[in-house]
Amino acid sequence: MTGSISKSLIEEISNLVGSENVLSSPEDLLCYAFDAAPGLYKSKPEVVVSVENKEQIIKLVELAAANKIPIYTRGGGTNLSGGALPVANGLVLSTLKMNKILEVDAENLTATVEPGVVIQDLIEVLMPHGLMYPPDPGTVNTATMGGSAAENSGGLRGLKYGVTKHYVIGLEAVFADGSIARFGGKTVKNVTGYDMVSLLVGSEGTLGIITELTVKLIPIPEYRRSLLAVFMDLDKAAQAIHDIIANKVIPATLEIMDKFTVQTIENYKKIGLPMEAEAVLLIELDGIKEAALKEAQLVEEILRNNDASEIRIAQTDAERDAIWEARRAALPALVRIKPTTILEDATVPRSKVPEMIRALRDIANKYNLTIGTFGHAGDGNLHPTILTDENDKEEMERVEQAVEDIFKAALELGGTLSGEHGIGLSKARFLEWEMGTAGVAILHKIKVALDPDGILNPGKMTSA
Amino acid sequence: MKELKEYKEMISKCSKCGNCQYYCPTFKVSRIEPFVARGRIELVSAALDGRIEEFSDLFMKRMNQCLLCGNCSQFCPPGVEAEKIITAMREECVAQKGVTGVLKNVKDSVAAVGNITGDAPANRMLWLENMAEPLKGLKVNEPAEYAYLAGCVPTLYPSSYSIPQAFVTILSNAGVSFTLLGAEEICCGYPLLMGGMREEAKIAALKNINKLKELGIKKVVTTCPSCYHMWKDYYPELVETDEPIEVVHASVLLQELTNKNELQFNEKKLVVTYHDPCDLGRKSGIFDAPREILTSIPGVELREMKFNRLSAMCCGGGGNLEMNDAELSSQVAQERIKQAINTGATILVTSCQQCKRTLQNAARQMRARIKIMELNEMVKENLRN
Ligand SMILES: Cc1cc2nc3c(=O)[nH]c(=O)nc-3n(C[C@H](O)[C@H](O)[C@H](O)COP(=O)(O)OP(=O)(O)OC[C@H]3O[C@@H](n4cnc5c(N)ncnc54)[C@H](O)[C@@H]3O)c2cc1C
Ligand code: SF4
Ligand code: SF4
Numbered sequence: 113m114t115g116s117i118s119k120s121l122i123e124e125i126s127n128l129v130g131s132e133n134v135l136s137s138p139e140d141l142l143c144y145a146f147d148a149a150p151g152l153y154k155s156k157p158e159v160v161v162s163v164e165n166k167e168q169i170i171k172l173v174e175l176a177a178a179n180k181i182p183i184y185t186r187g188g189g190t191n192l193s194g195g196a197l198p199v200a201n202g203l204v205l206s207t208l209k210m211n212k213i214l215e216v217d218a219e220n221l222t223a224t225v226e227p228g229v230v231i232q233d234l235i236e237v238l239m240p241h242g243l244m245y246p247p248d249p250g251t252v253n254t255a256t257m258g259g260s261a262a263e264n265s266g267g268l269r270g271l272k273y274g275v276t277k278h279y280v281i282g283l284e285a286v287f288a289d290g291s292i293a294r295f296g297g298k299t300v301k302n303v304t305g306y307d308m309v310s311l312l313v314g315s316e317g318t319l320g321i322i323t324e325l326t327v328k329l330i331p332i333p334e335y336r337r338s339l340l341a342v343f344m345d346l347d348k349a350a351q352a353i354h355d356i357i358a359n360k361v362i363p364a365t366l367e368i369m370d371k372f373t374v375q376t377i378e379n380y381k382k383i384g385l386p387m388e389a390e391a392v393l394l395i396e397l398d399g400i401k402e403a404a405l406k407e408a409q410l411v412e413e414i415l416r417n418n419d420a421s422e423i424r425i426a427q428t429d430a431e432r433d434a435i436w437e438a439r440r441a442a443l444p445a446l447v448r449i450k451p452t453t454i455l456e457d458a459t460v461p462r463s464k465v466p467e468m469i470r471a472l473r474d475i476a477n478k479y480n481l482t483i484g485t486f487g488h489a490g491d492g493n494l495h496p497t498i499l500t501d502e503n504d505k506e507e508m509e510r511v512e513q514a515v516e517d518i519f520k521a522a523l524e525l526g527g528t529l530s531g532e533h534g535i536g537l538s539k540a541r542f543l544e545w546e547m548g549t550a551g552v553a554i555l556h557k558i559k560v561a562l563d564p565d566g567i568l569n570p571g572k573m574t575s576a
Numbered sequence: 577m578k579e580l581k582e583y584k585e586m587i588s589k590c591s592k593c594g595n596c597q598y599y600c601p602t603f604k605v606s607r608i609e610p611f612v613a614r615g616r617i618e619l620v621s622a623a624l625d626g627r628i629e630e631f632s633d634l635f636m637k638r639m640n641q642c643l644l645c646g647n648c649s650q651f652c653p654p655g656v657e658a659e660k661i662i663t664a665m666r667e668e669c670v671a672q673k674g675v676t677g678v679l680k681n682v683k684d685s686v687a688a689v690g691n692i693t694g695d696a697p698a699n700r701m702l703w704l705e706n707m708a709e710p711l712k713g714l715k716v717n718e719p720a721e722y723a724y725l726a727g728c729v730p731t732l733y734p735s736s737y738s739i740p741q742a743f744v745t746i747l748s749n750a751g752v753s754f755t756l757l758g759a760e761e762i763c764c765g766y767p768l769l770m771g772g773m774r775e776e777a778k779i780a781a782l783k784n785i786n787k788l789k790e791l792g793i794k795k796v797v798t799t800c801p802s803c804y805h806m807w808k809d810y811y812p813e814l815v816e817t818d819e820p821i822e823v824v825h826a827s828v829l830l831q832e833l834t835n836k837n838e839l840q841f842n843e844k845k846l847v848v849t850y851h852d853p854c855d856l857g858r859k860s861g862i863f864d865a866p867r868e869i870l871t872s873i874p875g876v877e878l879r880e881m882k883f884n885r886l887s888a889m890c891c892g893g894g895g896n897l898e899m900n901d902a903e904l905s906s907q908v909a910q911e912r913i914k915q916a917i918n919t920g921a922t923i924l925v926t927s928c929q930q931c932k933r934t935l936q937n938a939a940r941q942m943r944a945r946i947k948i949m950e951l952n953e954m955v956k957e958n959l960r961n
Contacts (some may be wrong), residue, residue, distance in 0.1 A: 133909035135608065139634045142622055143608075143615035144594045162608065189609070190594040208607035228607075232598075253598040451588040501589070 187259025193536030227258025264314035268534035271490035282326030350466035366490030458522035459531030493531035596648035644895030666772030690762030727800035801856035853928035909938030
């Protein structure tokens with residue numbers, strides 16, 4: 113199936129999209145042998161094609177189908193699971209030049225965009241309308257609407273506002289045979305046929321190439337209140353998380369950072385976080401001013417009752433920024449320590465967060481590794497971050513075992529392999545652990561039904 | 577400035593997170609990976625590991641398409657400094673393959689006549705001879721508090737003459753003691769250093785420092801951000817000297833004069849935006865002086881572009897890009913003009929002759945209704961009396 117691309121085919125592609133949109137020199141192809149996933153095998157594609165419209169995608173897929181050439185669709189190339197890697201020669205299709213915002217429909221609270229639109233660009237266009245598109249992965253400035261839909265990405269606001277799948281309500285995609293179809297639309301309600309929108313969201317480029325998306329929007333919350341709380345006891349922090357939710361308060365954001373992460377941030381930025389803290393919680397309430405303030409008051413009480421040793425409440429925008437600066441600094445601080453950073457996203461039910469954090473600590477000790485953990489405590493989506501060095505073979509073996517243990521721990525606690533980063537290449541072989549043989553077989557049947565020759569993103573998720 | 581091999585560890589720290597895409601001007605206009613920091617770093621890394629041919633024409637072209645603007649590294653989570661890695665790689669390319677293309681002309685003409693254009697040294701004085709209202713008593717090669725280094729572009733490109741003309745007028749009005757070096761001024765060596773020619777840059781630095789010693793001058797003022805950055809940050813590294821020469825950028829001197837009420841302005845209702853030159857802003861940390869001068873003109877409203885100060889987008893003229901890939905340089909400049917237009921300003925002010933040139937060309941190509949002015953031009957135009 114790994115058909116190799118002839119010179120004449122490249123010429124045909126150039127005629128189709130213009131030679132300025134085709135890269136085929138070894139130097140340029142090398143720049144597409146990676147995405148943001150660390151430590152994976154780097155192989156070059158045979159050609160990179162930047163498409164400008166869906167007609168070009170249709171023709172390109174027809175060419176690829178006729179010649180059985182793999183197509184790896186790529187947006188920002190920021191995914192962390194190797195989803196955009198060309199593993200079996202073939203063609204990388206870049207959507208980055210399809211970046212038009214086609215419509216903002218303020219009356220119906222929807223926006224329709226091309227797949228290469230960067231999330232932040234949409235967010236900025238919506239601001240003057242007083243509207244917002246809530247999914248905000250850490251890569252909001254670089255990830256595309258198509259890529260984040262294909263990964264079903266989450267972000268900091270997942271607890272209250274949900275993730276990408278809760279916002280994509282209409283999709284158009286090109287399938288492996290070159291056909292193009294549209295599912296869903298501008299209505300929030302739509303039960304016509306199978307829910308194909310849901311199937312395509314999170315399909316990681318293995319079922320179809322998304323050519324257009326319609327997303328649901330919400331009004332920008334009128335008021336925001338941020339708090340930071342320091343705990344000397346992890347269980348107390350966990351109890352506080354539990355109590356907040358039990359009191360029917362759903363913060364927009366509820367983040368946790370463990371001791372190692374806090375210390376690393378403090379060493380890097382000197383924000384004034386206590387080095388001896390066992391955990392730090394960062395919380396944001398939003399909504400109508402009176403409601404947000406009332407909730408903030410309740411949260412403050414809960415934090416105090418759980419012996420938070422320090423509580424900072426942002427009174428001004430500058431103070432709010434300072435609080436979130438701490439959270440934003442987490443990854444930059446951690447990645448400075450070692451050459452390779454493995455950022456996992458195993459997710460557990462909210463109530464199991466403390467158990468998971470303890471399990472992660474045990475795993476770090478067992479394999480003698482450095483692991484900093486931070487993440488979206490409110491929705492159980494933690495980011496254990498292993499700091500290592502790709503070139504240290506012996507340590508990388510321990511890392512691999514530790515990652516397996518992390519997955520096992522998450523599954524034992526009733527969680528999942530991946531909360532938001534996707535399966536791609538790096539987690540494909542663990543799929544069975546969560547879904548069982550029968551589950552994986554179903555995925556495989558869907559894949560084969562839609563893409564019998566396996567030309568769409570082969571080697572990822574189901575076709576491992 | 578380190579050598580390439582000293583950057584190995586930094587290269588290995590690039591996590592390919594892609595954050596640089598948001599800041600890299602050449603990526604913004606091309607949207608392809610070989611035109612962004614992480615792609616460029618992967619190329620360097622592959623060359624070092626022998627995964628690709630090290631000095632192929634395309635490889636060197638890709639290295640030369642970086643603006644060396646440093647926008648990416650300012651925001652890079654692990655702190656990878658692409659512009660330094662790429663400068664070191666350019667040096668390596670020169671060591672292996674020699675200087676090629678337009679840069680070869682620059683190298684030869686700096687060696688022969690002390691400037692980047694190949695003009696006869698006497699032409700450095702044409703801007704002065706061309707002044708509509710000639711100034712009396714200007715010193716040339718005489719002892720004074722400051723030596724004003726006007727730089728190659730302002731003195732040799734007629735469209736930039738107005739910058740040194742404005743600056744000397746302002747200085748004279750304010751009674752500042754300064755001398756010009758006239759025909760004896762030579763290139764500071766920055767384009768050579770950025771083109772990977774450290775030795776040649778060193779020679780230029782040495783000549784410049786000796787010239788000032790000869791005149792007994794301890795302070796240099798320049799309107800050029802690149803000369804400023806070179807004198808301030810690279811000269812101490814390139815040339816050992818017991819008596820370092822103090823270097824001041826024109827905008828800082830003007831700010832001092834404004835604060836002392838030596839400069840007073842007429843009122844003018846204007847909306848302006850300010851473009852930070854990379855070498856003045858991000859590389860030298862001078863953000864406030866030019867802004868304070870602008871807002872001290874009564875009636876001027878300053879509106880910031882989306883990418884300003886630390887994230888200010890390069891004008892397209894950095895890293896010798898105009899010489900290496902004029903088309904790409906122009907695309908970057910046009911993108912910057914769009915950002916300026918989005919502020920609603922009618923004038924874009926910058927404090928660099930190169931930024932002015934690239935942005936002005938772009939605005940002309942786009943038929944954009946925005947005027948591009950250098951800070952000194954703006955100040956002189958609005959001076960009272
Ligand atoms: C520092 C960092 C922080 C991150 N933080 C978060 C976070 O908070 N939350 C989160 O969920 N993720 C996070 N991520 C992961 C990543 O940013 C997201 O997965 C992102 O949405 C991917 O978008 P992209 O445009 O870069 O897609 P790419 O990486 O280009 O592609 C991702 C997948 O989608 C497919 N694809 C791309 N475009 C299309 C299309 N048009 N049609 C069909 N398939 C397509 C690709 O084939 C690939 O399988 C983070 C990554 C990094 C490096
Ligand atoms: S931001 Fe820095 S670490 Fe991330 S890809 Fe760019 S150069 Fe590499
Ligand atoms: S230095 Fe400037 S042009 Fe070069 S990679 Fe960084 S941001 Fe891009």
